[in-house]
Amino acid sequence: MSPLEFLADHTYRTVFIGVSIIGLVSGALGSFAYLRKQSLISDVISHAALPGTLLAFLAAATVWQGDGRNMLGLIIGAVLIGTLAVGYANQISRGSKIRIDTAMAIALTVFFGAGMLLMRIIANGPFPGKGGIQDYLFGNASVMTRADVVTSALVGGAALAIMLLFFKEFVLRTFDAHYATVLGYRAATVDTLLFTVIVIATVIGVKAVGLVLMVAFLITPPAAARQWTRSMPAMVALSAVIGAVGSCLGAYLSIAFVPVPTGPLIVLTLFAIFVLSLLAAPGRSVVLRAVKHARARRLLMRELDTVAVEGRAS
Numbered sequence: 001m002s003p004l005e006f007l008a009d010h011t012y013r014t015v016f017i018g019v020s021i022i023g024l025v026s027g028a029l030g031s032f033a034y035l036r037k038q039s040l041i042s043d044v045i046s047h048a049a050l051p052g053t054l055l056a057f058l059a060a061a062t063v064w065q066g067d068g069r070n071m072l073g074l075i076i077g078a079v080l081i082g083t084l085a086v087g088y089a090n091q092i093s094r095g096s097k098i099r100i101d102t103a104m105a106i107a108l109t110v111f112f113g114a115g116m117l118l119m120r121i122i123a124n125g126p127f128p129g130k131g132g133i134q135d136y137l138f139g140n141a142s143v144m145t146r147a148d149v150v151t152s153a154l155v156g157g158a159a160l161a162i163m164l165l166f167f168k169e170f171v172l173r174t175f176d177a178h179y180a181t182v183l184g185y186r187a188a189t190v191d192t193l194l195f196t197v198i199v200i201a202t203v204i205g206v207k208a209v210g211l212v213l214m215v216a217f218l219i220t221p222p223a224a225a226r227q228w229t230r231s232m233p234a235m236v237a238l239s240a241v242i243g244a245v246g247s248c249l250g251a252y253l254s255i256a257f258v259p260v261p262t263g264p265l266i267v268l269t270l271f272a273i274f275v276l277s278l279l280a281a282p283g284r285s286v287v288l289r290a291v292k293h294a295r296a297r298r299l300l301m302r303e304l305d306t307v308a309v310e311g312r313a314s
Contacts, residue, residue, distance in 0.1 A: 015141045018149045019247040022205040025156035027243020029201040030218030031236045035174050042218040044108045045082040045202045046211045050115030052081025061127045071151040078203035085111045086195040139210025141262035152204045159200040171232050209263040220270040227281035246270040
């Protein structure tokens with residue numbers, strides 16, 4: 001299938017645009033989680049978003065008697081519970097001797113366990129519109145609608161706008177938390193705002209990619225972009241581009257050539273870009289570094305041999 005034929009089809013075009021928005025937003029905002037060395041936080045968010053999504057479904061289906069799978073409602077539920085999970089993990093770390101990685105692992109298991117329990121309750125209960133609710137766990141890009149794409153674009157755009165508005169505060173808090181506090185920025189406020197937009201970047205991919213794979217969308221693009229850049233603005237921009245391009249390419253390949261689910265192939269595409277960045281990025285290339293080390297080793301051995309010969313001659 002040619003690219004023109006691909007884009008001419010409404011369903012394929014919807015998937016293409018939808019995943020590109022998800023990749024762009026998650027790539028840009030994931031840079032802050034990556035640089036703060038809290039890559040696991042995206043995993044916490046994605047797993048905690050499951051009970052948030054299901055609670056929103058239950059509220060819409062039972063209390064308001066509406067469409068339980070409304071994209072905006074599911075995003076709101078996932079954002080609230082995802083932010084709560086992040087705050088819970090950080091509170092455990094601050095209020096005890098437990099390290100942040102252990103606290104995040106605890107939060108991940110607790111919230112994901114609650115989500116699996118809710119999924120079982122929904123599956124066994126007489127809730128209208130519960131069919132396909134399991135897609136939010138593993139994702140199904142083919143069921144994305146134009147309304148879903150518009151919702152993702154608006155919510156993701158709002159998250160990016162917040163990032164741009166508070167970019168200086170986020171960067172200061174990321175690189176030098178103590179200096180940010182000295183300048184008068186409240187750590188709790190900045191962290192809450194930053195983690196909220198990261199939560200948004202995670203949950204907008206719930207329907208298309210699934211909660212399990214969203215961690216790759218947040219961490220792989222910035223990890224690849226870091227190999228090519230030396231400044232924060234450049235890294236955020238390049239990470240957004242890598243996320244969008246990798247998502248578009250993965251979606252196209254999964255539909256036009258390889259009949260496999262879109263989400264996993266996008267993850268593999270992003271991983272291929274990451275590997276290419278490791279091998280080819282100037283200044284940080286693994287290959288160039290190995291060549292330089294081998295050259296330096298040969299030069300050192302040559303000098304040692306010269307010294308040994310001169311010593312024997314004298």
